[in-house]
Amino acid sequence: MQTGGAASALLLCVGLVVWLGWLVLREIDDFSVANSDNLQWSLAQADVEFLQFRLAMKDAQDNPAAMEDVRRRFDIFYSRMVTMSSGRVFHALRESVQSSAPRMRVLDFLEKTVPLIDGPDQEFLAELPSLLQQSEQVTADVRSFSLAALAAFAEVSDSRREGITELMIYIAAVLLALFIGLTLLAYAMFRLFRLAQKRADALQFASTRMKTIVQTSPNAIVVTDEVGVVREFNTAAEALFGFTRAEAVGRLALELMVPAETLGRHQFGALAFLDEHRRPRPEEQHFEITLQTRDLHLFPAEISADRAEADNPLYVFYIRDISNWKEAEEQLTEARDRALAGERTKSEFLAVMSHEMRTPLNGLLGAMQLMRDHSLTERQGDLLDRMQSSGRLLLELVNDVLDLAKFEAGKMKAEExxxxxxxxxxxxxxxxxxxxxxxxxxxxxxxxxxxxxxxxxxxxxxxxxxxxxxxxxxxxxxxxxxxxxxxxxxxxxxxxxxxxxxxxxxxxxxxxxxxxxxxxxxxxxxxxxxxxxxxxxxxxxxxxxxxxxxxxxxxxxxxxxxxxxxxxxxxVEAVAAAPEEPRDHPDAPQRPLDVLLVEDNEINRFIVREMLEGEGHKVTIAENGQAGVDAAALHRYDVILMDISMPVMDGTTASGHIRGGTGACAAVPIIALTAHALPEERERFRKVGMTACLTKPIERPLLLRTLAEVTSGDVPALPPEPGVAPAAAPLLTVVQPQQEVPAAPETELLDEERLGAFLSEVPRPTVDKLLERFYAEMDRNIAALAETAPDDPDLGPVAHQCAGSCGPFGVEALRRALGRIETQVKRGDQPSRAELAALADLWQQSRSALESRLEAA
Missing domain, CATH: 3.30.565.10 (Histidine kinase-like ATPase, C-terminal domain)
Incomplete structure (x- = not known):
């Protein structure tokens, strides 16, 4: 940019010099006019020639033969005056005020005299005395004209000298500027030369360095033109492919390095950008491909490619042999697979052994709990306490191992x-x-x-x-x-x-x-x-x-x-349901209770009745909600256990009738029994006046503790006033703890802890009778559910009944599947036909697992 400015200034100065030179030449031309046009000489001659004209007229008075001399002198003077009146050099004099009047008088005299000069001699001689008299006055005008003209000429000459002087000063200034511009231009050109020299050195160094890098690179570097002809082939490429640089340069890279059988596939795949003459996209710049050497040996290679845009675009390929890396990757993959297989085997072993250990542990702990129903000596009680303490510690260890195995298997999810x-x-x-x-x-x-x-x-x-x-x-x-x-x-x-x-x-x-x-x-x-x-x-x-x-x-x-x-x-602002865990030594009612159990499921009725009657409580059975309302109106019970999903009348409606009526049990605590309840359902339980909520399957310690709490007054049930909707009593929600198990072949179908507790508390003959009813009920209902339409109104109640029957026997996978279907129905959704059809297969697997477990027991 600086150089361009200096060159522009230089051109401007050169233009000024040329223009000023033209002006000088014009002035010189003005000063180079012929002598006849010389102003001073012409003015001096005009005065002399007029005097000679007068002398000639005087001679003609004495000698008429001299008339020709008079005419000649007149013509000379006349010519001089015409020249001064029309000549270019006399232009400035004609404009002079001092010389203009005398000149005009002289010209007037001449014009009047011309007819006499051109007339006959007699007339001229007759007027000659008069002309001589007039010429005396004209002589003064000619002298005045000459002097005034000389003075004007002096002024013009001075002005011209001043103009020449200024012009020479301008020329000197322009020449000085031209000299300075040339100096600056020379300095700029010198700097450009030095800069170009440095850049040339830098380019030479970069070229040498790049060449060294390319030649010493451990990766093969191949450069091709736009059509794929090799232009560069470094030392590593020579060693990798077996071709010398001289052999490779000028040949097509794809034919040189890519196997013929895969060439077509790669031209439309990883190397498509070559045929399309474009720069590879980011995802195309790095890829793996199989290449070949000179002796047709195939090897896996990793390629990084890009295109250098220029007048003649180039493609640059960095090629690395990854045979060793691939081999190491295969070895690592194999080692990882072996490690994962070992880890899976270990996890399965831990899960199976933990469950196998937990089964007898549950039996032992259940037996110890039953032993407390008998009279024991103080020594026996101490020994039993230590046995139970050791058993619980061992059970905690087994549960820890199960938690660890489940987490590592990725099958543990957080609850909300x-x-x-x-x-x-x-x-x-x-x-x-x-x-x-x-x-x-x-x-x-x-x-x-x-x-x-x-x-x-x-x-x-x-x-x-x-x-x-x-x-x-x-x-x-x-x-x-x-x-x-x-x-x-x-x-x-x-x-x-x-x-x-x-x-x-x-x-x-x-x-x-x-x-x-x-x-x-x-x-x-x-x-x-x-x-x-x-x-x-x-x-x-x-x-x-x-x-x-x-x-x-x-x-x-x-x-x-x-x-x-x-x-x-x-x-959340308020908690309507707060989970509690069972205590190590759960409380129990301090006196025998009179309990109304409203439950439609025969197996659940039997289990709960056995639990309560084994503790000395009296149990009255009602098989549906309407029967429960009728029984509660006739007799005052200490507590009512109310199932939720029942035929004829559900538990929520039955509780509302009991609370809203004037029967004997209007203020009796009501405990909801449900396989699972949505948050909005628990809120409905509270609004109809239910006192507590227990989730199925029911465990005896938790049931006894809940009975103790609701009958001791800790959670009072508030009866509604007559004619007013039932009051919102505080709802004690006791969530039955669910033991999560990892996915083992059979144990994922069964809850071993719950099944073990059931077997330890119920005599085997009774278990066989209950199982016979359970199998018959499930075979019938599951087969019906598998073929039921998703919009069938009986779908929810049947799923609820089957889920409740699964709980006591620990058929956990099927129970949860049925619970999901029931939840969908409650929320107004429809389960898929595939989900319903899958129940039949899941039941057969669960039944086989249950039969195998009972046979082993």
Whole structure:
């Protein structure tokens, strides 16, 4: 840009010099006029010639023969005056005011004299005296004219000299500017030369460096033109393909390197951009392909390709032999498959062994529970307590292994249900209190910051994690304190942090990173005394990951420890249902109760009646809701167990009639029995005046504790006023804990824990009778369901009846499938025909598994 400006300025200066030179030449031309046009000479001659004309006239007076001389002198003077009147050099003089008047008088004299000069001699001689007299006056005019003209000429000459001087100054200035411009242009050209020289050196260096890189690259580099002819072939390419550079350059790259049998496929595939003469798209720039060497040896290659746009576009290919990498990949894949197979085998082994261990454990624990129904000595009671404690510890270990196997199999999912944080922590402290007293520790919990309560999340796993952290804190603390803090981390209350703080022995910093690993225990005196498998924190870490939360720890040896978990929870204003876990020693009613059981399922009626009558309670049966309403109106019972889905009249309607009537049981607690209930259904239970809700299948400890709570007045049922809709009594929802199992061949169909508890509590002859009815009922109803239309109004009730029958026998997979269908019907959706048809096959698998399990037992 600077060079262009300097060149433009230089051209301008050259133009000015040419123009000024033209002006000088014109002035020189003006000064080079002939001598006849010389102004000063002409003016001087005019005066002389007029005097000679006068002398000639005087001579003609004396000698008439001199008339020709007079005419000649007149013509000369006349010619001089005409020249001064019309000549180019006399233009400035003619415009002079001083010379104009005398000149005009002289010309007037001449014009008057011309006729005499041209006339006969006699007339001229006659007028000659008069002309001589007039010529005296004209002589003065000629002199005045000459002097004035000379003065004007002097002024014109001075002006011309000044113009020439200015012109020469302009020429000098322009020449100076031209010189400076030429100097600057020369400097710019010198800089351009140096810059071009540096760029040439840089290009030479870059070319040398690029050539060195290309030649020393471990990858083969092949450069082709737009039609695919090889233009460059580096040393690595020579070694890889077996061609020299001289042999490769000038040949088609595809014919040189790609096997003929795959050439056509690649031209329309990975190498399509070559035929289309375009730059490869990003996804086309890296690909794998099979190439060949000079001796036709095939090898897998990884290629990176791109196009250099220029006047003559080039394609650049970086080629790497990945034979070793492919071989290593195959070996790694094989090793991974073997490891996964081993891991699956280990997981299946753990799952099967855990279930096989849990089955006899459930039998032992059930038998121990039944033994307490008999009179025992104090020594026998102590031994039974220790046996039950050891059995529960072993069962917890088995459950930990099952949780671990289920998580690793990817079949564990977080639950979403409303619960009360305050109730959860109250129950946590109550459960862990005996352990705290064993080690002389104080245990409590508190809110840090604004208090809250209701939340939606996986309360069961959250409680399990907190119970593990609290249990560890208590075991590693002696005569100290353990406190659980809970705090909202954001204003929206969507993230909650729980902190378990103790002042026990603490943990070294180097051990904090490994305490969350599986089977990891610390080597300390308390640890040896406390023992443990080291699975608890590993499972807690997995549970927090499942719930989208975090877990961590801070500690100082001798100063205590702080374990924290952060978990996202959805806040709710009020919790209509708060899950509770059964206690280690569940409460039972302090007196025999008179119970009305309203249940349409024969098997469920038998199970619940056996549980209650075994505890000394009296049970009256009603097979549908209408029968329940009639019985409740005639006799006052201590409590009513009300199934929800029944023929004739459902449990919700029956409860509304009981609460709204004036019968004997209008204020009696009513406990809802349901396989599963939607949140909106639980709200309806509360509105019709139900006191509590139990989910099927029912376990005896949980049933007894619930009866104790509703009959002791802890959860009172408020009867409605006459003529007013039933009052919204507080609803105690007791969610039956469901033991999740991993996907093992048979155990995924059955809930071994529930089946084991059933077999341990019910005599075998009774079991056989119930099974006979169960098989007959399920064969009939499942076959009907498999062929039922999705919009059949009887679909929901039949699915509910079958699901209720599955519960006591632990037929868990089928029970859940039926529950999903019932939920769809309740929500106004329709299950698919394929889902209904699949029930028949699932029932046959479940029946085979159940028969095999009972045969083994």
């Amino acid at each position: 249900a409303p619960f009360s944080i305050n109730r959860l922590l109250d129950g946590l402290v109550e459960t862990a209190q005996p352990l705290a007293q064993t080690y002389g520790n104080e245990l409590n919990w508190r809110w840090s910051g604004p208090e809250g309560d209701g939340a939606i999340g996986d309360a069961r796993r959250l409680r399990q994690v907190l119970l593990n952290l609290v249990g560890n804190a208590l075991k590693f603390t002696r005569d100290g304190s353990v406190e659980v803090e809970v705090e909202y981390l954001d204003a929206a209350r969507t993230e909650v942090e729980f902190r378990v703080i103790d002042n026990g022995i603490g943990i070294a910093e180097k051990d904090l990173a490994r305490i969350f690993q599986d089977f990891e225990t610390l080597d300390s005196s308390y640890a040896r005394e406390a023992g443990g498998t080291g699975l608890g924190l590993g499972i807690a870490r997995r549970f927090m990951r499942l719930m989208g939360g975090e877990i961590g720890a801070e500690s100082e040896p001798g100063e205590g420890s702080l374990f924290w978990i952060r978990v996202p929870l959805t806040p």
